[in-house]
Every structure is written in C-alpha cells, then in structure tokens.
Amino acid sequence: MRKFQIGEFEEIVLLTVGILHGNAYGVTIKDEIEGRLDREVSVGALQTTLRRLEKKGFLQSTHGESTKSRGGRPKLYFTITAYGKRAIEYTRQTRNELWKSLPQLVLNLD
Amino acid sequence: MPPPKLPLKLLKWFCKPDYHLDIEGDLLELYDHRKKTLGDKKAKFLLIKDVLLLFRPGIVRSFTTSQKLNHIAMLRHNFILTFRSFKRYKTSFLINIIGLSTGLASALLIYLWINDELNVDKFHDKDGQIYQIMQNFDTPNGIVTRNYTPAHLAKALLKEIPEVEFATSTNTVYQSNWAKGIVSSEGIFMDAKGILADEDYFSVFSYNLIRGNKDLVLEDKNSIVISERLAKKLFKPTENIIGKTLEWKNENLRSIFQVSGIFENTPLNSTVQFDFIINYNVLLDNNSESRDWNSDHAYTYLVLKEGTDTERFNEKIAGFLGSKHPQREKCSLFVQQYSKRYLYGKYENGVPVGGRIMYVRLFFAIALFILLIACINFMNLSTAQASRKMKAIGIKKAIGINRGALIIQFLGESTLMAILSLAVALLIVVLLLPQFNIITEKHLHLNPDIPDTLSIVGIVLVTGIISGIYPAFYLSGFNPATVLKGKFGTAFNELLVRRVLVIFQLTLSAVFIVGFLVIYKQIELTQTKNLGYDQDNVITFQRQGEIDVNGFEVFLSELKNTPGVVNASTIAGNIMKQINLNAGYSWQGSTPEDGEIVFPSPEVNYNFIETLGIELKEGRSFSHEYSNEFSKLVINEAAAKMIGFKDPIGKYVKRNQREMQIIGVVKNFHYTSLHESIRPVFFRYGPNGRTVMVKIKNGAEETTIENLKEIYEKFHPNYPFEFTFLDEDYQMLYDSENKVSALSKYFAGLAILISCLGLFGLASFTTERRIKEIGIRKIMGSNAFDIVRLLTGNFTKTIIISIVISLPASYLLAKNWLDSFAYRIDLEWWYFAGAGILVLFIAWITVGLQTIKAARVNPVNCLKDE
Numbered sequence: 001m002r003k004f005q006i007g008e009f010e011e012i013v014l015l016t017v018g019i020l021h022g023n024a025y026g027v028t029i030k031d032e033i034e035g036r037l038d039r040e041v042s043v044g045a046l047q048t049t050l051r052r053l054e055k056k057g058f059l060q061s062t063h064g065e066s067t068k069s070r071g072g073r074p075k076l077y078f079t080i081t082a083y084g085k086r087a088i089e090y091t092r093q094t095r096n097e098l099w100k101s102l103p104q105l106v107l108n109l110d
Numbered sequence: 111m112p113p114p115k116l117p118l119k120l121l122k123w124f125c126k127p128d129y130h131l132d133i134e135g136d137l138l139e140l141y142d143h144r145k146k147t148l149g150d151k152k153a154k155f156l157l158i159k160d161v162l163l164l165f166r167p168g169i170v171r172s173f174t175t176s177q178k179l180n181h182i183a184m185l186r187h188n189f190i191l192t193f194r195s196f197k198r199y200k201t202s203f204l205i206n207i208i209g210l211s212t213g214l215a216s217a218l219l220i221y222l223w224i225n226d227e228l229n230v231d232k233f234h235d236k237d238g239q240i241y242q243i244m245q246n247f248d249t250p251n252g253i254v255t256r257n258y259t260p261a262h263l264a265k266a267l268l269k270e271i272p273e274v275e276f277a278t279s280t281n282t283v284y285q286s287n288w289a290k291g292i293v294s295s296e297g298i299f300m301d302a303k304g305i306l307a308d309e310d311y312f313s314v315f316s317y318n319l320i321r322g323n324k325d326l327v328l329e330d331k332n333s334i335v336i337s338e339r340l341a342k343k344l345f346k347p348t349e350n351i352i353g354k355t356l357e358w359k360n361e362n363l364r365s366i367f368q369v370s371g372i373f374e375n376t377p378l379n380s381t382v383q384f385d386f387i388i389n390y391n392v393l394l395d396n397n398s399e400s401r402d403w404n405s406d407h408a409y410t411y412l413v414l415k416e417g418t419d420t421e422r423f424n425e426k427i428a429g430f431l432g433s434k435h436p437q438r439e440k441c442s443l444f445v446q447q448y449s450k451r452y453l454y455g456k457y458e459n460g461v462p463v464g465g466r467i468m469y470v471r472l473f474f475a476i477a478l479f480i481l482l483i484a485c486i487n488f489m490n491l492s493t494a495q496a497s498r499k500m501k502a503i504g505i506k507k508a509i510g511i512n513r514g515a516l517i518i519q520f521l522g523e524s525t526l527m528a529i530l531s532l533a534v535a536l537l538i539v540v541l542l543l544p545q546f547n548i549i550t551e552k553h554l555h556l557n558p559d560i561p562d563t564l565s566i567v568g569i570v571l572v573t574g575i576i577s578g579i580y581p582a583f584y585l586s587g588f589n590p591a592t593v594l595k596g597k598f599g600t601a602f603n604e605l606l607v608r609r610v611l612v613i614f615q616l617t618l619s620a621v622f623i624v625g626f627l628v629i630y631k632q633i634e635l636t637q638t639k640n641l642g643y644d645q646d647n648v649i650t651f652q653r654q655g656e657i658d659v660n661g662f663e664v665f666l667s668e669l670k671n672t673p674g675v676v677n678a679s680t681i682a683g684n685i686m687k688q689i690n691l692n693a694g695y696s697w698q699g700s701t702p703e704d705g706e707i708v709f710p711s712p713e714v715n716y717n718f719i720e721t722l723g724i725e726l727k728e729g730r731s732f733s734h735e736y737s738n739e740f741s742k743l744v745i746n747e748a749a750a751k752m753i754g755f756k757d758p759i760g761k762y763v764k765r766n767q768r769e770m771q772i773i774g775v776v777k778n779f780h781y782t783s784l785h786e787s788i789r790p791v792f793f794r795y796g797p798n799g800r801t802v803m804v805k806i807k808n809g810a811e812e813t814t815i816e817n818l819k820e821i822y823e824k825f826h827p828n829y830p831f832e833f834t835f836l837d838e839d840y841q842m843l844y845d846s847e848n849k850v851s852a853l854s855k856y857f858a859g860l861a862i863l864i865s866c867l868g869l870f871g872l873a874s875f876t877t878e879r880r881i882k883e884i885g886i887r888k889i890m891g892s893n894a895f896d897i898v899r900l901l902t903g904n905f906t907k908t909i910i911i912s913i914v915i916s917l918p919a920s921y922l923l924a925k926n927w928l929d930s931f932a933y934r935i936d937l938e939w940w941y942f943a944g945a946g947i948l949v950l951f952i953a954w955i956t957v958g959l960q961t962i963k964a965a966r967v968n969p970v971n972c973l974k975d976e
Contacts, residue, residue: 026136027143043140043160047133048168066135069142071113073135 004087006058012037013049014058014088017078025064025075026050050078058084113141114154117161125164126171133164184515185522192523199498202491205871209864210531210573213484215538216860217569219546220477222539222554225562227470230379231449234316236413239275241420241445243267243410245431246460247708248440249789254708255457258282258406259431259443261394264308266434267410271426273418278310279390279408280382288393291360291654292828293386295344301830302340302358304386306393312373314413317380321352322371331389334358334367339375340385358388359828360654363396378553381452403435411448420445437693456930468930469850476857479618481573483861486611487868488524488577493584493608494875503585504593516586524578525571532570549852580607609908612872615865616912616949617919622858623945624920625927629851631935632928635784636844639933642779644723647676647808648836649815650684651822653800654829662797665825666715672821674807674814679718682799685781685836694766695792697753709749710781710789711765713796719744719776721805729759729774732795739795744774749790763792770794780933783843787932803836862949866956869905873957877901877964885969897965898958905957906950913946920945 006014016032017024026046033041053059064075080088118137122130137160144153196203234240243263247254264277281288289304312324319327320338327335334356336344345351354369367388376383393400393407400407414423424444432439446454446462456465503516539556547554556562584604653665662680669678692711696704716739719731727747732739743763750758755772762769778788806814815833822831841848877884884897920942928934 026132027139030136030140042163043133043136044163044166044169047129047136047164048166051129051168063132067139069139070135071138073131073138075135076132 004090006087006091009045010049010053010058011088011091013046014053014080014084017059018080018085018088022077022079024078029078053084054078057081058087113138113157117158121161121164124170126169129169133169137161188519188522189526191519192526195499195523199495201874202495202871205867206488206491206527207531207534209484209487209867210528210577211534211538212860213481213864214528214531214535214570214573215542216857217477217481218535218539218566219542219554220473221565221569222556223546223550223552224470224474224477225565226379226552226554227453227466230452231381233377233379234314234449236314236316237449238447239413239416239418240314240448241412241414242448242451243412243427244444244446244457245406246442246444249707249709253457253460255460256406257409257451259408259410260403260406260434261390261400261408262403262434263408263431263443264310264410264412267412267427267430268310271423273415273423273426274412275415276310276313276413277410278308278314279410280308280311281306281390281393282407282409288360288363288397289384289386289388291358293340293344293356293358295354295356296346298344299828300340300343302385303383304388305382305384306390307387308390311387314411317376318374320372320374324371327371328387328389330368330370331391331395332366332368333370334386334388335371335373336369336386337373337375337384341369341372363392365392403431404437412445414445420447440693466846469846472850473853476622476854479622480857480861480864481569482576483615483618483864483868485573485577486615487864487871488527489580490608490611490868491871491875492520492524492581493604494872496581496585497879499585500588500593503588504590507588507590508594513586517582520582520585521575521578524581525574528570528574528577531573532566550849608872612869612908613912613915615868616909616953617916619858619861619865620913620916620945620949621920621923622854622861623948624916624924624941626851626854626858627941627945628924628927628935628937629847629854631941632931633844633847633851635933635935636847639780639784641840642724642777643781644805645836645840647806647811648722648803649806649818649833650801650803650836650839651831651833653680653802654826661825662715665821666802668821669802669804669818672814672817674810674817676805676807677717677721678802678804679721680715680797680799681718681801681803682713682796684801684839685712685722685803692765692792695763697755697761697763699754709792711792711794713794713799715795715797715799718803719774719793721803722779723805724779725777727775727777729772731774731776732793741768741770742773742795743770744776744793745772746776746788746791747778748788749792750775752790765792784931784933862952866952869953870956870960873901873905873960877960881964881967881972884964884967885972888967888969889973894962894965898961901961901964902954902957905953909950909953913949916946916949917942 012033013029016029016036020028020032026043029050030041030043030046033039033046050059050061054061058081059078060081061076061078064077066072066074118134121134121137125133137157140160141153141157144156148156231237242257243259245256245259247256259279261279264279268274268277289306291302293300293302307328309325309328311328312319319335322335327333336351336356341351342348344356345354351369351372355366356369357364357366359365373387390408397407399405414420428442428444429439430443431441442460444460450462453467453470454462454465456463506516536556543554543556546552653662666678666680669675693708695707695709695711714732716732716734719726729744731744732742736742745753745758753761753763755761758772758775761772763772764770776793780788781791804818818833819831822829880901887897887900921937924937924941928937
C-alpha cells in the first residue's frame with residue numbers, strides 16, 4: 001500500500017522544516033540543507049518542492065515579517081502539518097522495517 | 111550596489127503572482143548575504159543563475175488570461191456597438207462602404223484578370239519541362255528574336271541531344287493557310303482551323319484525348335485528330351467516329367483523312383486554339399521549301415529531361431543550325447519555357463525582357479493602390495472622429511478593459527466594414543464582369559472554388575486589418591484620465607499623419623491621371639501619325655484553293671474594273687504581320703557580314719505601292735510597261751541610307767549572286783507597330799502573292815464590297831469571302847495598349863472618386879467641428895467668402911503638396927512606359943499641369959461644397975444650444 005508518496009528530496013525538506021521549527025523559510029531551509037548535508041540546493045528546486053509539499057498538504061505556510069535585506073518582501077514561513085508528520089513517521093517506519101529485514105550477511109560483505 | 115533589475119523583472123514576468131513576492135524576497139536576502147561574503151560579481155552571477163533555474167513548471171505562471179472572458183458576449187457587444195455607429199454616422203458609413211466596395215471590386219476584377227493571365231498555358235502536365243526553341247537573327251538594327259525554326263530541327267535535336275525527351279514541330283502562322291480550310295463529311299461542310307504537328311505532339315502537350323492512343327494518333331499521314339466540337343458538328347450520331355473518313359481541302363491540297371482520335375476542346379487559357387491536327391509530313395511532302403534547313407517552316411517544342419540545366423543546354427544548341435547549313439551560322443538557338451512565352455514575349459538583344467508581364471505588374475500595382483486609397487479613407491475618417499468615441503473609450507479603460515481588447519474591437523469594426531463592402535463589391539463585380547470581359551477579351555467568371563474563395567477572403571481580411579490598424583492603435587492609446595476630464599486636444603502628430611495619408615491619396619490620383627493622359631495621347635499618336643501609307647478603305651483578303659498562274663492576272667484585272675475600286679494588288683505574306691525575311695543581299699562596299707543580315711523583302715505585284723499610297727521619292731515602281739521586273743528592286747529610304755549610294759536609282763544589288771537593279775526609292779513607312787523602328791525594306795516583284803489588297807473609293811464601301819464578293823465567289827467556288835480592313839488590322843497591333851488605355855480610364859476615375867470621397871468626409875467633419883467658431887465669426891462680421899477661404903485654405907496646401915510630389919513620380923513612370931515605343935509622344939508639361947489642375951479642381955469642388963454649406967449657416971442655429 002502506498003499511503004504517502006514522498007521523494008528523497010521532499011523527505012529532506014520536510015525534515016529540515018521540522019528541524020528549523022518556526023524559523024523555516026526559503027533562505028534558512030536552503031542554508032540548513034546545504035550546511036548539514038553538504039549539497040548544493042538551488043532556489044528553484046527548493047521552491048518547487050516546498051510548493052508541491054504544500055499542495056499535498058504536508059506543509060502549511062504563513063506570511064511573516066520582512067527585513068531590510070529582503071527589500072521589503074515578506075518571508076513565507078513553513079510548518080509541518082499533522083498530516084505531514086504522519087508522512088515522515090510512515091517513511092521512517094517503512095525504512096526501519098526494511099533495515100530490519102536486511103540479512104547481516106549482506107552488510108558484512110565487502 | 112543594488113541588485114540587478116533585469117533578472118528580477120524576468121522573474122516577475124514568468125513567476126506565478128502568488129509566489130512572486132516571497133521568492134523575490136528570498137532572492138534579495140540571498141543576494142545581500144552573498145554580496146557580503148562572495149563579492150558583487152559572484153552574487154550577481156548567482157542571482158541570475160537562481161532566476162534561470164526557477165524557470166520550471168511548478169513556478170512558471172500560466173500564460174493564458176487568468177480570468178476567462180465571455181468571448182461571445184464581448185463579440186456581440188462589439189457587433190452592437192459597430193452597427194450602432196454605422197447607423198448613427200450615416201455619412202461616414204456611406205463614404206466608407208462606397209470607397210471600400212469600389213476599391214474591393216476593382217481589386218477583385220484585377221485579381222481575376224491577373225490570375226487568368228498567370229495561368230495561360232500552364233495546364234500542361236509537363237509544364238516545367240516544355241520549352242520552345244527560339245532563334246536569334248543578326249540584323250542591321252540589332253538582334254531579332256523569332257520563334258520559327260527549320261522543320262527538321264525537332265527530329266534532329268531528339269536524335270542528337272540526349273537531354274531532349276520528346277520533340278515536336280508544328281506549322282507556324284506563316285503556314286496557317288495549310289491548316290485552314292473546309293472539312294466535310296457526309297454532306298456537312300465546315301470551316302475549320304487546325305494545326306499540323308509531329309507524332310510526339312500529344313506527348314509534349316496535354317490536350318486530353320477522349321478517343322485514341324496519344325502515341326499513335328498522328329503516326330499515319332492520312333490520320334486526323336479532331337476536337338470534340340468538330341466531331342459533334344460533323345458526325346451524327348456521334349458514336350464510333352474513329353475510323354470514319356472526312357474530306358479536307360484548302361488552297362494547297364485536297365485529301366481524304368481518317369479520324370484517328372478525338373481530343374477535348376482546347377481550353378480557353380491555351381494560346382493555341384485549333385479544331386484538328388494532321389501530320390506535319392503533309393506539309394513536308396507538298397512543299398519542297400519546307401524541307402530545307404535554310405528555311406523556317408515550323409515551331410519546335412521540346413520536353414527536356416527533368417533537372418536539365420537550360421543555360422548549359424542553350425550553349426549546346428546555340429550553333430546547331432550553323433552545323434546543319436552554312437548560311438545559318440549567324441542564327442543562334444536558345445530555349446524558353448513554353449508557358450513563360452505568353453508573359454515574357456518581348457526580346458531585346460536576344461534575351462526575353464518582359465512583355466505582357468509589364469501589364470500584369472502594372473495592374474497589380476493599380477489594384478493595390480486603389481485598395482490602399484480606400485483603406486486610407488477609413489483610417490482618416492475614424493481617427494478624425496475620435497472625439498466621438500473618446501468618452502466611451504475613457505470609461506471602458508477606467509473600468510479596466512485592456513488595450514488588446516480595444517484594439518480587437520476596432521479591428522473588428524474595420525473588418526466588418528470590409529466584409530459588408532465585399533458583399534457590395536461582389537454585386538458590382540457580377541454586374542461589371544460582362545463588360546470587363548469585353549474590354550479585356552477574356553472569359554473571366556467568379557469561381558466559388560476553394561483557392562479563389564481563400565484569396566478573396568484573404569484580400570478582405572487584409573483590407574480590414576490595414577484600414578483598422580492605425581485607428582485601433584491610435585484610439586486605444588488614449589489616457590483615460592485626460593479623456594474623461596474632457597480635455598481633448600488633437601495631437602500635432604495625429605494631424606500630420608492624417609495629412610500625409612491624404613497627400614498620399616491625392617498623389618496617387620494625380621499619377622493615375624497623368625498615366626491615363628499619356629497612354630491616351632500615345633494611342634492617339636498611333637492613330638493619327640502619318641505612317642507613310644494610307645490604310646483607310648483598304649481591304650485585304652486571301653486567295654484560296656488552286657489557282658493557275660494566269661488566274662492571278664485575270665482576277666486582279668477584274669477586281670480593278672469593279673466600280674468603286676480605286677486600285678488593287680497582291681503581296682506574298684501580310685504587310686502587318688509577316689513580311690518575308692531574306693538574307694543574302696550584298697552591294698558594292700558591303701561586308702561579308704552584311705550578306706548574313708536578314709531584311710524584310712516582300713514580293714509584291716504591280717500597283718502595290720500605289721494601292722497603299724506609299725510615297726515614291728525617286729524613280730518608279732513596278733509596272734507592266736517594262737519587261738523582266740523580276741530582277742528589279744524598289745527600296746525604302748532606310749535601305750538606301752544603309753547601302754550608302756548617293757544616287758541609288760539604276761545601281762545594282764546582288765541577291766544570292768543575282769544582280770538586281772534598283773528602280774525606285776520609296777519614303778519610309780511604318781509597316782509594323784510603332785514599337786519598332788523602321789527597318790530597310792527591299793521590295794521584289796512577284797505576281798503570285800496570295801494576299802489581295804484592294805483600295806476602295808470613299809463612301810462606296812458597301813456596294814463595292816458586295817461586288818468584290820461576287821467576283822471572289824466566281825473565282826473561288828466553295829470558299830467564303832472573308833476580308834478585313836487594313837486599319838482594323840493595324841489596330842490589332844496595339845491590342846494590349848488599347849485595352850490598357852480603356853481600363854486605365856476607369857481606374858483613374860475610380861482613384862479620384864475614392865480619394866474625393868475621403869476628402870469630402872474629412873471636410874464635412876472639420877466644418878462640423880468648427881461650426882460654433884463659424885457662427886461666432888459670422889456674428890463678428892465675417893462674410894461667407896472669408897469663411898470658405900479659411901476652411902479650404904488648409905486643404906489647398908495639402909492638395910498642392912500632393913501635386914508637387916506626383917510630378918516626378920508620374921514623369922518617371924510615363925517615360926518608362928513610352929520607352930517601349932520606337933516612336934513616341936514628347937512628354938509635354940501640360941500633361942502634368944493638366945492633371946494637377948484637374949486634381950486641384952475636383953478636390954476644391956469636393957471641399958467647397960461642404961464649406962459653402964457651412965459658411966451659409968445661420969449663426970443663431972449653431973449657437974443657440976449649450
């Protein structure tokens with residue numbers, strides 16, 4: 001049964017929004033992923049993923065305050081919805097189950 | 111340093127509006143941060159890269175209008191508005207509809223004509239590969255190009271040159287007597303005109319055979335292929351005609367032929383029209399001269415293999431005739447695509463330089479310009495009346511209509527106008543087409559088929575768009591705030607544009623008038639110029655059938671004794687169309703090259719020079735009283751000048767080694783059209799010419815012709831007496847000029863009419879706008895004359911500018927056209943002045959009618975309201 005369809009990058013974004021808890025908007029999410037995972041994230045890729053996740057109902061967004069460096073443009077903060085939480089729980093569970101079933105032998109083989 | 115604007119603008123353009131603000135915020139924040147850590151350049155680069163990478167499906171907005179408009183309601187709304195404005199402003203509606211419909215009607219007529227012209231001879235399946243052999247002769251006046259060739263050329267080319275796929279020869283007009291005569295079968299007699307052609311004829315040309323095999327129908331010398339029309343007339347019942355026999359006789363032969371095939375009547379757009387075809391060998395068998403490589407008795411048509419390079423092919427065949435006969439070394443051959451000959455049938459220095467295509471282009475330009483003049487009327491009237499629409503546009507814009515929708519509305523209005531005009535134009539075309547067909551000698555008709563309909567729809571749409579495009583952009587560009595405030599000043603630019611457009615119209619009209627005048631005067635010159643001979647009351651006809659040599663003498667003397675006949679003579683060939691051309695003349699002091707020059711040298715009977723009234727300058731003409739006239743020559747002044755003898759009478763000229771004595775010199779006369787200059791002519795004596803020319807006493811034409819008919823029928827039983835007047839034959843030489851003259855009259859008139867309509871509309875509108883001013887002026891003491899002067903003053907300036915512009919344009923055009931005549935009128939100043947004054951006068955009347963009406967208005971009436 002495929003309850004939740006989440007891609008690899010989507011999962012990362014969801015988790016990062018969770019990590020940033022309350023301070024997750026475009027720039028911070030980008031910085032966080034780049035800092036933690038040591039991979040380049042383009043604004044385009046990030047934005048499309050964020051919007052897609054929002055559309056799927058895993059994230060919700062609220063307009064926030066603005067700063068001078070943003071030229072007066074508001075920040076758009078993202079938070080995980082309950083549905084989103086269930087989704088990452090689900091992926092984690094399925095991963096764990098898979099890990100459990102993996103024979104030790106396979107991992108020990110070089 | 112502030113962030114670069116362009117990438118952000120780009121983002122704004124393609125990004126979904128909902129997403130735009132915060133994404134831009136993120137980008138700006140990133141830019142700010144990067145600027146501090148990485149430096150300006152790098153930050154800028156990364157910003158651009160980010161924006162470009164944002165161009166992906168999740169972010170890019172949809173480019174269709176975000177809100178669905180109710181298109182049908184909009185369309186209906188526009189329709190209603192358009193019809194209301196038509197109803198309300200009847201004058202401008204009428205002006206537009208009259209202008210556009212006459213413009214469209216003339217464009218449609220010209221379209222039909224051009225289409226027909228362009229398709230002449232194009233119906234053959236192998237059109238692109240069919241070529242006609244042309245021949246260049248060296249003459250003292252440069253190279254002369256002719257289409258006739260030796261009869262054996264077709265077969266020789268087919269055998270010797272691999273690129274030739276099929277080749278056929280047909281008789282030339284010079285031998286048309288061979289293929290003209292009486293066909294009879296089962297007691298039915300018919301006059302019929304046909305051609306003689308080689309076996310390959312139906313492989314080259316696509317005249318459809320209904321019965322018979324195209325490879326075999328002309329195999330046999332006794333076969334005849336007849337047209338459907340002839341078959342229906344000759345045979346009853348019309349089944350099983352193949353194999354039946356018919357008798358055919360003319361002056362040259364009388365023979366029984368067997369029908370071997372039937373072809374569909376030749377299409378109207380074929381330059382060659384015939385009712386039967388017989389084998390070309392009939393001519394070769396009966397006319398020994400035609401078998402000679404040094405005589406031209408055939409047109410030669412080839413089908414070249416696909417992909418043949420005609421340039422290289424021409425190089426190959428250029429000297430072909432020289433290799434067959436030593437006397438033809440100066441004659442070089444080349445090929446021209448058969449279907450192109452109709453439009454490109456004029457040659458200079460041995461290469462085609464145009465011909466009828468000139469008239470096709472001319473009329474295309476005329477159609478375009480007349481339509482443009484009509485379009486300009488629409489533009490001018492709708493921009494001049496902008497103030498009427500101002501408020502509506504202002505309110506619409508304030509409510510939030512976008513400019514595109516307004517533009518569509520105005521374009522729709524003009525297109526609707528064009529469509530309405532089309533309905534009127536079609537009616538005009540249907541009414542005028544019979545008359546137009548008479549003038550152009552065509553069989554044009556409106557076809558409801560797809561290509562024609564598409565072209566007509568195309569013409570109408572283009573007309574609608576051209577006339578609507580300027581008003582649409584102009585009217586939709588107003589600033590709603592100023593317009594609604596009631597401030598409406600006419601911009602200087604707009605006045606200028608309108609004025610330029612009027613100048614354009616009037617200039618064209620003036621050019622058309624000059625064009626018409628020049629054509630008319632040149633045609634008049636061709637009618638009135640002293641040609642050096644008298645063509646009035648001269649009738650020509652052909653002797654038919656077999657005639658013994660003495661028969662000529664008896665026949666001529668009987669003609670001369672007929673009451674009412676002034677003089678009579680005969681000539682071989684035809685003075686207007688085909689004078690015999692001969693080379694091989696030499697004289698004291700002539701070069702070997704001169705011997706190869708081809709001169710017109712007609713064989714004429716006694717009294718020929720007198721019958722035509724050609725003036726004798728020195729010596730005498732051929733006469734009974736002297737013996738051995740066969741070795742005498744009468745030459746024209748041009749010939750005398752070329753030979754260069756001081757006193758030519760009594761001197762000798764050699765023709766093919768035979769001494770011939772010059773006995774007379776006649777004044778130069780124009781035996782062909784004025785397009786060509788006078789060439790040296792050598793008259794020879796020959797009693798057996800078949801073209802009879804009879805000069806009739808003035809006033810006794812009818813009875814004399816009756817008498818001549820009796821004599822003719824006595825000598826030529828079974829042949830109808832068919833004659834033409836020489837002056838009519840002469841008119842035929844100016845066939846296309848006469849047509850152009852007739853048509854240019856109508857089109858010049860139309861151009862003037864349509865421009866004046868526009869002027870009338872503008873004048874009535876400006877006076878209407880200034881009616882209060884006029885009222886006040888009158889109260890203050892202006893008289894009617896002052897007001898007329900005030901109102902017409904502006905127009906007068908415009909008119910004069912157009913006339914000045916039209917002068918050089920019309921001069922160049924007229925000069926260009928006249929250059930095709932060797933004898934032409936001088937361009938007199940008054941053609942231009944006359945045209946200018948005419949335009950000025952007509953325009954004044956048009957404007958004056960309006961202004962006088964306005965000037966006579968009672969000030970009370972125009973000032974009382976408000």
